[in-house]
Amino acid sequence: xxxLHLKTLSELRGLLAERRVxxxxxxxxxxxxxxxxxxxxxxxxxVSAETALAEARTLDxxxxxPERPLWGVPLxxxxxxxxxxxxxxxxxxxxxxxxPFYDATAVARxxxxxxxxxxxxxxxxxxxxxxxxxxxxxxxxNPWDPERVPGGSSGGSAAAVAACQGFGALGTxxxxxxxxxxxxxxxxxxxxxxxxxxxxxxxxxxSSLDQIGPMTRTVEDAARLLQVMAGHDTRDSTSAAEPVxxxxxxxxxxxxxxxxxxxxxxxxxxxxVDPEVAxxxxxxxxxxxxxxxxxxxxxxxxxEYAVAVYYVIATAEASSNLARFDGVRYGHRDKQAxxxxxxxxxxxxxxxxxxxxxRIILGTYVLSAGYYxxxxxxxxxxxxxxxxxxxxxxxxxxxxxxxxxxxxxxxxGQMTSDPLQMYLMDIxxxxxxxxxxxxxxxxxxxGRDSGMPVGLQLMAKPFAEDVxxxxxxxxxxxxxxxxxxxxxxx
Amino acid sequence: xxxSREEVLRVARLARLxxxxxxxxxxxxxxGDILDYIDQLNRLDTSGVEPMYxxxxxxxxxxxxxxxxxxxxxxxxxxxxxxxxxFFIVPRIVSAGH
Numbered sequence: 264x265x266x267l268h269l270k271t272l273s274e275l276r277g278l279l280a281e282r283r284v285x286x287x288x289x290x291x292x293x294x295x296x297x298x299x300x301x302x303x304x305x306x307x308x309x310v311s312a313e314t315a316l317a318e319a320r321t322l323d324x325x326x327x328x329p330e331r332p333l334w335g336v337p338l339x340x341x342x343x344x345x346x347x348x349x350x351x352x353x354x355x356x357x358x359x360x361x362x363p364f365y366d367a368t369a370v371a372r373x374x375x376x377x378x379x380x381x382x383x384x385x386x387x388x389x390x391x392x393x394x395x396x397x398x399x400x401x402x403x404x405n406p407w408d409p410e411r412v413p414g415g416s417s418g419g420s421a422a423a424v425a426a427c428q429g430f431g432a433l434g435t436x437x438x439x440x441x442x443x444x445x446x447x448x449x450x451x452x453x454x455x456x457x458x459x460x461x462x463x464x465x466x467x468x469x470s471s472l473d474q475i476g477p478m479t480r481t482v483e484d485a486a487r488l489l490q491v492m493a494g495h496d497t498r499d500s501t502s503a504a505e506p507v508x509x510x511x512x513x514x515x516x517x518x519x520x521x522x523x524x525x526x527x528x529x530x531x532x533x534x535x536v537d538p539e540v541a542x543x544x545x546x547x548x549x550x551x552x553x554x555x556x557x558x559x560x561x562x563x564x565x566x567e568y569a570v571a572v573y574y575v576i577a578t579a580e581a582s583s584n585l586a587r588f589d590g591v592r593y594g595h596r597d598k599q600a601x602x603x604x605x606x607x608x609x610x611x612x613x614x615x616x617x618x619x620x621x622r623i624i625l626g627t628y629v630l631s632a633g634y635y636x637x638x639x640x641x642x643x644x645x646x647x648x649x650x651x652x653x654x655x656x657x658x659x660x661x662x663x664x665x666x667x668x669x670x671x672x673x674x675x676g677q678m679t680s681d682p683l684q685m686y687l688m689d690i691x692x693x694x695x696x697x698x699x700x701x702x703x704x705x706x707x708x709x710g711r712d713s714g715m716p717v718g719l720q721l722m723a724k725p726f727a728e729d730v731x732x733x734x735x736x737x738x739x740x741x742x743x744x745x746x747x748x749x750x751x752x753x
Numbered sequence: 754x755x756x757s758r759e760e761v762l763r764v765a766r767l768a769r770l771x772x773x774x775x776x777x778x779x780x781x782x783x784x785g786d787i788l789d790y791i792d793q794l795n796r797l798d799t800s801g802v803e804p805m806y807x808x809x810x811x812x813x814x815x816x817x818x819x820x821x822x823x824x825x826x827x828x829x830x831x832x833x834x835x836x837x838x839x840f841f842i843v844p845r846i847v848s849a850g851h
Contacts, residue, residue, distance in 0.1 A: 280781040366826040471807035494836075497816050501809040571791045582768060589769070591841055596834035603846050605768045620770055625760060625784050627768040639792050643804030648797070650805055683786050699808020 267292040270748075272336055272430040272484035275358050279335040280327050286319035288334030289380050289430075293337045293642055297381070297428045298313045299424045300751055304404045306413070306422040308342050309350050310382040318379050329533075332583070333491060334377030336608040339423045339432040342383040344475065346356070346370045351750045352417075353466045354388040354398040357614025367464020368499065369433060369475045369492045376491040378683070381429050385419030389585065390437055390617045392416050393688045395444070396679055405448060406748035411672040412443030420478045421448040427747050430486055431479040435465060437472045438573050439692025442704035445478055446667035446718025449706045449745045452478045453485045453732070454692075456725045457699035458503035459670040460489070461496030469577035482705065482736040486510040489728060513729035521555030523734055524660040525721075531665030531691055533629055539660040539710035543717035544666045547707035550741050551664070556734075561663065563655040565649045568646045568687055569694040572649065574698070575629050575642035581619075582626030588614060621682065650698040653722075663722040665691055667704045671715035681725040691720060700726050705735050706745050716745060727750055755788045756781055 267289060270278070272606030275726040278284040294312050306357035319335065328334050340346055343353040345363035353360040366374065374380065387397035395403040395418025403412040403418045411424040421444035424432050434441040443454025453476045460475045468472060477488035490511065495504040527548065528593060532541070552558060589594035590610030595607035615623070629638035656663060666687055678685040695702040704718035719738075723731040761781045765772050769804070772780065835842040 340814045360834050364824060364831060456808065471809075495814075497814075500814065501807065503810060504814055565797075567822065568794060569796050574787060575791055575794075586768075590834060591843055593832035594834070600844055602844050606768070608771050611769050612771045615770070617776075620772070620776070621780055621783060623768045623770065624764050625779055625787060628756065628760070628784065628788075631764060631767065638791065640804055641799060642791075643806055644799035645798075645804040646799055647796055647802050647805035648799070650808070682783055683790060686787075690849050697808075 267623045268296040268427040270430070271481050272479060272487060273481065275336060275430055275696065278442045279327070281331055285381060287316060289335055290319040290337050290381070291531040293381055293429050296426070299675055300406070303409050303411070303751060304401050304406050304422045305382055305383050305401045306419045306426065306428065307339070308352060308354070308385050308400055308419070311349055311380065312739050314348070315379050315381050317409055322377060322635060325428050328377060331377030331704050333373060335379065336380045336431070336625050337381045338373060338378065339381050339384050339420060339429040340370055341417055341432065341434050341437055342386055343466040344387055344433060346380055346383070350384055351383065351466065352400070353390070354386040354400065355541060355614065355616065355619070357397045357588050357611070361593050361594060361750050365464065368461035368496045370464065370494050373488070384432060387416035387418070388619050389466070390416040390435055390440055391437070391581070391582070391618050391622055393443060393685050394678065395419060396675070397616060402675060405672050406751050407449065407672070408558045408750045411674055411715065414447035414448065414672060416440040417478060421445055421452065424448070424450045424478050424480060431477055431484055432669055433475055434478045435473055435475050436696065437469045437577060438696050441476045441478060442667050442692050442702055442718065442720060442727060443689065445704040449716030449748065450478055451485050451706065452476065452704040453480050453489060453728070454702045455489060455493065455728055456503070456701045458501055459701070459726065459728065460492045461502040463498040470584060471580060472577060473694070482732055482739045483514060486514055486732045486736070503726070505708040507618045509730050510729055513733040517733040517737055520551055520734060520737055521560060521696065523556045523662065525556050525558045526561030526656050526660030526663045527558055528561050528563040528656070528663060528665060530563050530564065535669055537633055537670045537710070538595040538665055540666050540668070540670060540717050542711060543708035543721050546550060547705070547719045547738065547742060548664055550627070551738055554737060554741055558719035559660055561660055563652050563656060563694070564700055565645065565652050566694060568642060568645055568689070569649060569697060570690055572642045572645045572697055573689070574625065574691045575638050576623045576646065578626030579630050580626070582630060585619070585623055595629045597667040618682070627667040646697045651699060653694070653698045658723045659720050661723070662734055665720050667691060667718035667720040671710045671713045671717060689703070695722050700725055701731055703731050703735050705739060707742055709745065714749065755785045
């Protein structure tokens, strides 16, 4: 089947179950696609062709297993997640030679469900960035236009899925790092509720914000991956002991959007959004109304403060999390240092890139004596108010809708000299991380001027991924399907 | 600019980073701009608001305190920059004169 890589995850599952396609054929199709597209997009840091093919052959020898919902499905994993025996660099030189001996829980659950791991995707170093230009190894390009960024920090995962290198990928989202690259690359990206997916095995950036989620070509595919990954894990004390609904059943149960109320926060629909983005998002909301949804205005008055809160909390947590990279047990070590402190300092200085150093400096500053109350405590208080805003909004609506990002994918190099400007790209996504609620990016069209994909963001109450996914699934089926990415040869 | 060269150097020392002169200047400017931006939070009255340090459940789940052997010494040492086969080796901590 020459166009096998173009199938969705759900379509592939059917073909595998009926033995019309073998796991080895599916894996080979992806590896061939990787070979054809990598020179243009450079989405991957490591391709484990031999291991993946061996795993696929083992699966084929045993035969399809209805108990394993991802049997034979090739997937890609962001490089800040551990997968046994595969390098995990988190896009950083400091972890260049790190090969973990264990699987992250999310990865272990995918493997247990029968998935084949193809490789590791590129990312901004330690997930710090909005363009995948901060990777220590290579910038990834957008499959729709290689002159543009794929978004970040899960830009490698997004570009890989958009280019059909795999049938889905894992990303991580600290301030929008799943939703924004999904929007830029025209795919579906879901940041689950904080605690829905275990963070065990995730190389931490901002521990109270980070969440692992699926990046796929359809909403149904995202539901299938979340179904496998969700649920409590004793290895992560912040993972939630909440029951996991049957997401696919939720999808089947909903045929329209009747009875659903969608809140439209004025703060997300006003100035500062590119006209082409606003146009696509408004058309999608009109479509939702045509499908039976009622829309109401909801206030999210504190939205304008979200970026400021985020950069205090995320950098404070990062400065603490990244203290473990000291050259003692793993990672880069300076060999010339004469004493321990010098070894720490030189190893870290050589290993971390500029953006990581900048955020460590900021984070250490806001936590340092005399500034803690003024910055960190203050930010945590505003965070509580932001969450309260969402709780109030969700008393009058089931979902909140707005753009994912103020613009479509920007050009490579356009934002690199102004970190604050780059940080503002995350203004619509950050609030969901601060509040811990789920958010999904749904492709809703191509911008009239840029020709680049636009994502509509839908957010829901904590643990209401079933509502989020089922509504997004209905809307996805009604919206015009995006063409294939224009920047790649077929 | 809200943060001085000296403050950047002090914080870098705390964070175990060694910054070149160029980078001290660059970071002082950029971090200063970001702190100026963050200062907008002072427009909000947060008196009496309980800080939110994380969105997770407030109850801590307990698990049995059982010893589990999940990895071997070889696995733990496998990524070490320097070992003697049993331990991590690091440069001297206490100088010879002490």
